[in-house]
């Protein structure tokens with residue numbers, strides 16, 4: 001009915017000036033008219049302009065007086081011609097109404113407040129307060145003095161009234177056409193589709209939330225990282241072994257056996273099986289030798305290298321353990337250049353805090369080829385980080401037991417407006433590569449970074465425990481957006 005009223009009126013009139021008056025004149029609830037206007041506006045049947053007005057509405061107390069009458073009139077009606085005692089009157093009216101009523105009636109000079117009795121001074125009174133309240137309830141205006149008085153008695157409060165002025169819209173029609181959402185077998189067969197209008201696609205609609213599995217942000221960033229490596233022609237290394245021997249994790253990397261990282265305070269060692277079964281014996285001998293007395297123009301460390309230390313099983317502390325296995329395998333065949341990457345989990349015996357967990361993920365890339373130099377490393381790092389959207393890089397000399405030279409990588413973060421550390425890199429030492437059997441002119445450039453750090457930056461997470469582990473909010477995993485790195 002409300003819709004017919006609006007569309008019908010506009011057929012012969014230019015404008016509904018005020019939806020409030022329009023509704024009142026037709027005895028239609030204003031809310032109903034407003035809903036119809038909004039819906040018609042959505043389909044452009046009408047154009048609507050907002051109107052706002054300050055109005056007054058009755059408080060609960062005000063509302064109650066529209067039926068019971070004002071307290072002062074209730075009081076007048078309760079006083080018999082001969083007058084009544086205070087106590088009795090209070091009993092009739094109730095204490096709260098009695099109090100208000102006495103004050104108002106006395107102010108109006110309607111009653112005589114005697115010592116014994118309260119009696120009427122006038123016989124007939126009009127309930128102006130009730131009348132005013134009724135007028136307001138019906139949306140009629142009243143004088144400003146009356147408003148002030150009712151407001152002071154907390155019988156009315158201001159409220160912003162919202163309505164519309166309405167004109168024909170570009171799709172105006174006196175009757176709303178049925179819009180179909182689907183072309184179906186039925187409406188094709190009946191021919192209904194010919195005269196029907198179809199609902200336009202709403203490309204900004206959110207869509208149904210999907211029930212089912214969702215990818216964790218780390219997995220999203222991981223697959224993007226993987227994509228970058230694949231674009232750059234890198235092959236993925238097999239990282240499916242969390243358990244590694246100290247040999248591949250440390251010794252093969254020319255990390256001395258007294259190195260603090262090899263302490264149980266930093267590394268998780270396995271109780272069962274506590275040692276590895278197999279290592280390539282001739283290579284083990286060459287590693288022992290390079291540690292003890294050097295070779296290939298190196299002096300070595302000059303200590304007594306112990307096989308038992310190398311045999312100890314541990315949870316790998318970096319994915320460079322996998323790189324060392326892969327490079328060793330590569331050295332067993334006639335040399336061909338390789339570009340390798342891996343993204344997988346590593347473990348360190350760390351105190352857990354906002355930014356550290358005892359397990360995290362490393363991203364590692366390496367290029368193995370003849371005659372590589374630091375320049376090539378910087379070039380490949382610039383390439384890689386450009387794919388991540390970082391074009392401004394700075395390098396800082398650093399130290400790793402297995403690389404020389406080594407560089408920390410800093411990238412300019414456009415959001416943070418400063419350089420942040422984004423990774424570690426270097427050229428693997430001859431002491432690592434030569435015992436493997438790689439030709440003398442072959443170098444390996446490599447770099448590593450954590451997967452968590454870019455993920456936290458990208459998803460605005462500042463506590464690692466909100467990203468990984470048992471405290472992670474499942475809603476975060478269900479709702480987080482797709483990851484799009486600055487891929488070129």
Ligand code: PHE
Nearest residue numbers: 318320424425426446447448
């Ligand atoms: N393995 C190093 C780390 O755990 C990263 C790295 C990889 C450094 C390759 C240099 C070369 O931090």
